Amino acid sequence: MEEAVLLCNADGRLTMHNPATVNLLGGRAPAPGTNLAESFPVELQADLQEVLSRLEREKLRHITREFTLGGRALLGSFTVIRNAADERLGLVLLWKDITDIKSLETSLLQSSKMSAVGQLASGVAHELGTPLNVVSARAKMIAANEGATEPVAQHARI
Numbered sequence: 001m002e003e004a005v006l007l008c009n010a011d012g013r014l015t016m017h018n019p020a021t022v023n024l025l026g027g028r029a030p031a032p033g034t035n036l037a038e039s040f041p042v043e044l045q046a047d048l049q050e051v052l053s054r055l056e057r058e059k060l061r062h063i064t065r066e067f068t069l070g071g072r073a074l075l076g077s078f079t080v081i082r083n084a085a086d087e088r089l090g091l092v093l094l095w096k097d098i099t100d101i102k103s104l105e106t107s108l109l110q111s112s113k114m115s116a117v118g119q120l121a122s123g124v125a126h127e128l129g130t131p132l133n134v135v136s137a138r139a140k141m142i143a144a145n146e147g148a149t150e151p152v153a154q155h156a157r158i
Contacts, residue, residue: 004095
């Protein structure tokens, strides 16, 4: 999916968006002039309002954050446009669906864990196998020794 791009004025009202925004919002085109947070589905509005408030309250220039919408993982990037007097002129938002990336990340992590377990099992098997091979070889030597008494040879064969 391509990136959705939204532009807002200094009041947080939507001025422009690209076609990918409509796809992101499930086929619903936001109307120019609407409040940015209200342009998004209800389940995102509180989180969006919190990000927008934080940008203003802390005088930040940029915030990037992950959101979840309808089982999809979305990455939202919020950049404030300011003039030389540090007054807010507008806001640029970039949104990208990162669901596939997150899925690959999870698979890679699982694969890495399985690899580590395999290496651990291999190391344990090696550490146990070496002494057992020595004991087995010595037992065979004792059992094959004609000078060994019968109880000793019998125990060596077990």
